Amino acid sequence: MRAASLSFLLLAAFPLYSQEIVVGEGKLEFKSGGELVTTYYHGKEVAKPYWWPLNAPGEITVTRGYPIVKDLPKETSKDHPHHKSGWFCHGDVIPEGLTIKTKTADPHVKGVDFWSELPGHGVIRCTKVGEITKKPHEASVVTYNDWNSADGVKVLEEVRTITLVDLNKTGRLIIMDSELIASQCPITFGDTKEGSFGVRISDQIREVIDEKKKIHGGTLTLADGKTLEKNVWGQVSHWCDYSGKQDGKEAGLTIFASPKNTIPTAWHSRAYGLMAANPFGREVSGFPSQKGKRDLVKIARGDKLKLTYVIYLHTGDVKSGQVTEAYEKFVGR
Template identity: 35%
Template sequence: MIRRTLLLATLLGVAAALLPGLSNALAAAEGVKLGQSDDRIRVEINGELFTEYVFKGAPHVYYYPLIGPGGLRMTRDYPMVPDSKNEDHDHPHHRSLWYSHGAVNGVDFWSETAKAGKILHDKFLEVKSGQDEGVIRSANKWVALDGKIVCTDERTFRIYARPNSERLFDFEITVKAPADSEVVLGDTKEGTMSCRVAETMRVVLPKKLKGEGHIVQSTGVLDGKTWGQRAEWCDYYGPVQGKTAGIAIFDHPSNPVHPTYWHVRDYGLFGANPFGIHDFTNKKEPAGAGNITIAPGKSVTFKYRFYIHEGDEKQAKVAERYAEWTKK
């Protein structure tokens, strides 16, 4: 009996000694953890990879992969994985999730051609992990082929610690003109706040086969009819690794040209673009109608929320979540 008592006391003592360490380990795994290396910042939510902010090695900064509920990979692997399987290898500038534009003082920052400009990382203003949220705030330079800095930006990527049934983050960008010259964000469909969804989510598959994905806008417009339309939010959902999941992009009411136009395609491109009015209205509006001019030394700010969810837009209550965000 004495031996049993001693053994039990010993085991309880060992457990008591281990519990603080276990608690600390569990606490460290909770929340949003940011880890910086030479060319990227790894973002983990509750101990699991969510995305990486890649700030070197490409013509523009981007976020890849984008991992949704239950470990589902929500964006295309190409071109980050050059030999990716079962994907169209088109539009190499569609790098998972990114912000760029095709006409900034006439310079193309959208494509990755020999004459295109580059959006280059300058410095980090804040990199902060946290139990409830993590923040990456960076400064970037938009550089033309001749080396001239056309404009600069400060962007904030705010990631929230949420249940595994969803992922939620905010993207805010402030584009600033140089002190001595204005910046014209030009009227073109080629832009702007964009992602390229997973291949299986497409509405139309390669070889024009019908896919199982769908696009839904706040106005009720569906699928292929959504391109060039205005809406407060847009949701792109479909099968991912055998489950239905989606990405919703919310346009903030304070943004210029709210509700935004949508450069969203049935082959997987998904973008909010407030500038391309001439293209989106089938040239009913004159060229340049969508231009936004930033005066010297001034700036313009755009805010978006991304809601990555299980199920379709009704099951995920996308409309309700948008209303909560905007406090309507």
């Protein structure tokens, strides 16, 4: 009886909430214990699917609203309109042997640009949303995407599984398992910093809020403890965190790179609010950790590349938000 009573007390003190995925027109809502964690937009009108908002427990929105929602209080930045809260793509996907008639406006891109939304950019089109599956304290949905050039040529296919997991009082995980399939031709991922699994953090949490007035906000942190853009940008790490105060409440967002990924991840993370996991950048990207490296990532025709990245939404800073512990829980799933 005592053991049963103790178990009940522990569950009452640290409840694990039910996870729910609600299907809508061109969108999927992810909820934890009734709270909105994020909405995943995948309709035909979007250049690529994206997550907005991204909420820490208590529905604290930690990503920027612009350009999805404009003129939010305490939000001043209007740069990089392609930075829509949270997304996955790459800035230079080269379809070997395919003729791409419509080129992107960026002269540095050799293939198709899925990162920017300049004229001639690629489009990631969701072609199907599969069934929702549930386990205790988590829910998953499988989506199917075609990565197309601006003139409608299919470059590759993707099976993207999105899983919402409750981590008790510490926060929530949004796990993205991506299977990139070279169904049409061999694929080469170009050497550019513009990639790949990214978020645009809230203006209040970004590291530098106003350079002229020397106003600073949150902090970028790597798994080895390095902080600030100058020590984080272009380095390889298992995770990168962005934490600060949103309307006076301490909260943050971490991106985990799964240790099962066959390619190390460097971080295209900036003081102005961008944080992106990039496994494809090499020497040309300018990443300090990739100096001298020119071995581009390729997929042979008919082969697949699997990548897993995770968004960890937490209250508190990198320490009180238990980022290291959350990463270990993810690895041990």
